[in-house]
Amino acid sequence: MESLCDFIVKELNVGVFVLDPQYRVRLWNRFMAHHSGVKSEDALGQPLFELFPELPQKWLSKKVDSVFVLKNFAFTSWEQRPYLFRFQHNRPITGGIDFMRQNFTFMPVRDDAGEVQAVAVTLIDATDSAIYQTMLQSAMQRLEENSNRDGLTGVFNRRYTDARLSDEIQRIQRYQAEPFSVVLFDLDHFKQVNDTYGHLAGDEVLREVARRVQVVLREPDVFGRYGGEEFILILPQTDQHGARVVAERIRAAIAAEPVASGEGTIPVTASLGVACFSPELGTPQAVTHAADEALYHSKHTGRNQVTVHSPQQAAQD
Numbered sequence: 243m244e245s246l247c248d249f250i251v252k253e254l255n256v257g258v259f260v261l262d263p264q265y266r267v268r269l270w271n272r273f274m275a276h277h278s279g280v281k282s283e284d285a286l287g288q289p290l291f292e293l294f295p296e297l298p299q300k301w302l303s304k305k306v307d308s309v310f311v312l313k314n315f316a317f318t319s320w321e322q323r324p325y326l327f328r329f330q331h332n333r334p335i336t337g338g339i340d341f342m343r344q345n346f347t348f349m350p351v352r353d354d355a356g357e358v359q360a361v362a363v364t365l366i367d368a369t370d371s372a373i374y375q376t377m378l379q380s381a382m383q384r385l386e387e388n389s390n391r392d393g394l395t396g397v398f399n400r401r402y403t404d405a406r407l408s409d410e411i412q413r414i415q416r417y418q419a420e421p422f423s424v425v426l427f428d429l430d431h432f433k434q435v436n437d438t439y440g441h442l443a444g445d446e447v448l449r450e451v452a453r454r455v456q457v458v459l460r461e462p463d464v465f466g467r468y469g470g471e472e473f474i475l476i477l478p479q480t481d482q483h484g485a486r487v488v489a490e491r492i493r494a495a496i497a498a499e500p501v502a503s504g505e506g507t508i509p510v511t512a513s514l515g516v517a518c519f520s521p522e523l524g525t526p527q528a529v530t531h532a533a534d535e536a537l538y539h540s541k542h543t544g545r546n547q548v549t550v551h552s553p554q555q556a557a558q559d
C-alpha cells in the first residue's frame with residue numbers, strides 16, 4: 243500500500259513537497275524536480291529558501307508556520323499571488339502570462355500524538371485558468387468599449403453620450419461643480435455630398451470630420467455621434483465663453499480643407515450650437531434642446547458658423 247502511495251505522489255501531475263519545521267525539504271516529487279530543474283536527491287535535506295532564494299521567504303514562512311501552529315490546512319490561489327516558483331509554463335498562447343500560475347495547499351502532517359511534524363505542500367498548475375480568465379477579461383473589456391462606440395467613426399455613440407450627460411448634471415447638482423457646456427454640430431448640405439459623390443464618400447467625410455475634431459479636443463471632453471451627420475460634444479468645466487472658443491476651433495478645423503476621397507475632393511463645413519448648463523437647463527433634454535436651438539440658428543443664418551444659445555435668440559427663431 244505504501245509503495246502505491248509513493249508511486250502516486252511521484253507520478254502525479256501536481257507538485258508535492260514536504261517541509262520540516264526548519265523548512266528543510268523532506269519529499270520532492272517528480273513534478274517539482276521536472277519544473278524546477280532540482281533533482282529529488284539534491285533537494286532532500288536542503289532548506290527550501292537556500293535552494294530557491296527568489297521565493298518570498300517572509301510571506302511563505304509565515305504561511306507554513308501558521309500550519310505548524312494552528313494545525314489547519316491553508317490555501318493560496320494564483321489570483322492572490324500569481325506564483326511562488328518561477329516555473330516555465332510552455333503554453334504557446336500566453337495572454338501575457340510569464341511564469342506558471344500556481345495554486346497551493348499547505349497540509350499539516352501529524353504524528354501519532356497529533357503534533358505537526360511537517361507540512362506537505364501541493365502545487366497545482368493553474369496557468370490555463372489564468373490564461374482563459376485574462377483573455378475573457380480583455381474580451382469583455384473590448385466588448386464594453388465597442389458597445390459605447392459608433393461603428394462608422396469610432397467616436398462614442400448616442401447611448402454613451404446620453405449617459406455621460408446625465409452624469410455631468412448629477413455631478414453638478416450633487417457637488418455644485420463647475421458648469422459644463424454642450425456643443426451640437428451638423429454638417430452642412432450633407433445630403434448634397436451623398437447625392438453628388440455617393441454614400442461611401444459621404445461615410446469617408448464623416449470619418450474624416452471625426453478625426454479632425456478629435457485632434458482639437460482636450461482629454462476630459464466627450465465626443466460622440468448624435469445621429470446621422472450630427473455630432474455632440476460634452477465639455478466638462480467649461481463656461482459659455484470657453485465653449486464658444488472650442489466650437490469656433492472645431493468649425494475652423496472642419497472647414498480648413500476639403501476632404502480627399504476616392505470620388506474627388508469634397509468641401510465640408512458644419513453649423514454649430516453651444517449651450518452652457520444653468521439651473522434653467524437642468525435636464526439632459528433641456529440642455530441639448532438649447533444647443534439644438536442654437537444650431538438651428540447657425541443653419542438658418544448662413545451655416546459654417548457658431549451660435550451660443552441665449553433665450554433672446556431662441557425667441558427670435
Ligand SMILES: Nc1nc2c(ncn2[C@@H]2O[C@H](COP(=O)(O)OP(=O)(O)OP(=O)(O)O)[C@@H](O)[C@H]2O)c(=O)[nH]1
Nearest residue numbers: 428429430431432433434436441442444445470471
Ligand atoms: N454617407 C452617410 N450619410 C448619412 C449618414 N447618416 C445620415 N446621412 C445623410 O445625411 C443627410 C442629411 O441631410 P439633411 O438632414 O437633409 O441635411 P443637409 O443636407 O446636411 O442640410 P443642412 O443640415 O440643412 O445643411 C441625409 O442625406 C442622410 O442620408 C451616414 O452614416 N453616412
